[in-house]
Amino acid sequence: MDKDPSCNMPHFDPEFSSPNIDFRLRHGRALLDTDYVTMVNEYPGGFSEYVIHKRIDFEKLEAINPLELLDTRTAVNVLVMLKETPGSNVNSWVLSRLLVQTLEYSRNRKHLVSDPWDEQTLKGDQLTQISNTDLAKDLKTEQRNEYRLIRSTGVAPENIETDYWSAFSKLPSVEDSFEDGELQSLSDQMLERLTASLGADGVIEIADIRKAIKSWWAEYFDDFDLQTIKRNRRKLFQRLMSVAVRQVSTMLERIAFAIVLRDASEEARATSLFKSDRERKLFELRYGALPVLGNINIGFLYDCGELHASLINDLAHALVCGETNEAWNSAEANLQEHVHLLGSVRKKATQVEAARKAERRGQYASRKPAPTVRAESQADLSAADPSEPAVLNASIHDELEAVIPFLKERDQDKVRAYIKSGGDVELAAKEVGLTKTQFKRRWKETVLKNIRNAVNEMELNE
Numbered sequence: 001m002d003k004d005p006s007c008n009m010p011h012f013d014p015e016f017s018s019p020n021i022d023f024r025l026r027h028g029r030a031l032l033d034t035d036y037v038t039m040v041n042e043y044p045g046g047f048s049e050y051v052i053h054k055r056i057d058f059e060k061l062e063a064i065n066p067l068e069l070l071d072t073r074t075a076v077n078v079l080v081m082l083k084e085t086p087g088s089n090v091n092s093w094v095l096s097r098l099l100v101q102t103l104e105y106s107r108n109r110k111h112l113v114s115d116p117w118d119e120q121t122l123k124g125d126q127l128t129q130i131s132n133t134d135l136a137k138d139l140k141t142e143q144r145n146e147y148r149l150i151r152s153t154g155v156a157p158e159n160i161e162t163d164y165w166s167a168f169s170k171l172p173s174v175e176d177s178f179e180d181g182e183l184q185s186l187s188d189q190m191l192e193r194l195t196a197s198l199g200a201d202g203v204i205e206i207a208d209i210r211k212a213i214k215s216w217w218a219e220y221f222d223d224f225d226l227q228t229i230k231r232n233r234r235k236l237f238q239r240l241m242s243v244a245v246r247q248v249s250t251m252l253e254r255i256a257f258a259i260v261l262r263d264a265s266e267e268a269r270a271t272s273l274f275k276s277d278r279e280r281k282l283f284e285l286r287y288g289a290l291p292v293l294g295n296i297n298i299g300f301l302y303d304c305g306e307l308h309a310s311l312i313n314d315l316a317h318a319l320v321c322g323e324t325n326e327a328w329n330s331a332e333a334n335l336q337e338h339v340h341l342l343g344s345v346r347k348k349a350t351q352v353e354a355a356r357k358a359e360r361r362g363q364y365a366s367r368k369p370a371p372t373v374r375a376e377s378q379a380d381l382s383a384a385d386p387s388e389p390a391v392l393n394a395s396i397h398d399e400l401e402a403v404i405p406f407l408k409e410r411d412q413d414k415v416r417a418y419i420k421s422g423g424d425v426e427l428a429a430k431e432v433g434l435t436k437t438q439f440k441r442r443w444k445e446t447v448l449k450n451i452r453n454a455v456n457e458m459e460l461n462e
Helices: 066-071 073-084 090-102 134-153 160-168 181-196 206-218 230-263 266-270 277-287 306-321 325-365 394-406 409-420 425-431 436-461
Strands: 036-043 047-055 061-063
Touching: 036 230, 047 230, 047 277, 066 073, 066 090, 066 230, 066 277, 073 090, 073 230, 090 181, 090 206, 090 230, 134 325, 160 325, 181 206, 181 230, 206 230, 206 436, 230 277, 277 306, 306 325, 394 409, 394 436, 409 425, 409 436, 425 436
Parallel strands: none
Antiparallel strands: 036 047, 047 061
16 A cells, blocks of 8 residues: 555554563552653644653653553553442452563463564565474474465455464463453462462562462462363463453543543543544544454564564555545555564464474484483482582583573573582472472473483583
């Protein structure tokens, strides 16, 4: 679509500096909502756009990531209004506001995908970079053919919401409600435990929430009174996280509207902030949860790259400059095609990565005779008695230090804590936020096994 140079476009940029906005659950937060001000962009034809900025100093204003609105007094006021609304489950909204701060964007437990992508990604070029195998080459060819077909013919998938969610989230697709009794039970118990940890000043730190959730996850939420069998409780929690993302996206629009209404003129308050449905749709695009974005607020689309930002910007431009719905439909179809291709290539990348890991495991399994592991690396470190702090043997200390770079991050933390404690399991457990029993069990069942595998790999490479 040719853009009219006389029509300034809103700038939608999902590339924010951090997806984790640090807020606290407290009514008397020192941060004043007066630090947030509404700027009005005027476009040709009398079209207006409301953009909330944060005051950096007396002269500088900066457009905010919508997630920052969770850290306002207005957010608390919205929750109070929800509490007074008949049939509203305010506890679920409160919990959702907290849970979104524990979302993971990387490593094995990531919930949302934030990797930058471009046209070359959509063509499947990264597949052979993961592993230069026949499978990767075949899938790359398949992806290129799919890219040419969709981009040349405009063939688009039927369900953009499902495509969008699956492309940017590792969480299951759910409705933004707690109709499921078991989900509601998990939500209530979790909120009760989190609020019980409030400090004397009524503050709950996000770091403490993350720590608690990681501990519950590691134990498969064993301490919760649920009907769901233990091995399926992690999936239940993932559904809860999905609901949190959707609910917060809806909540953010209410918070933003309240702030804009506060700053509006008396005339605008008496009539309507939005002079047309297109102005309202533009506001929803920035602060709400439109189906075109899979009901995910743009604040969650962290660091997804320039191409993605430009596609969202095209949607805004269609509202500002287009005289008919044709411009919007065209921009929506274009976004839909790109997102479908992105989801497709990410599924193929998962296949290639899984095949690469399986091949690697097979290589080690087929090696005979098995390499000899030195006796000190076989030591049952989990048997250390915390009542009598152990002094690590120098050779074992050096062995553990050498193997750290070959371990996953979660294992590295435990090994460093064990070394730092001098072999005292109780001190090591406290260092990583676990109980003594939890630390010993994880060391014996996971860490020690991974240490031995790493030692084997090191010896094979020597």
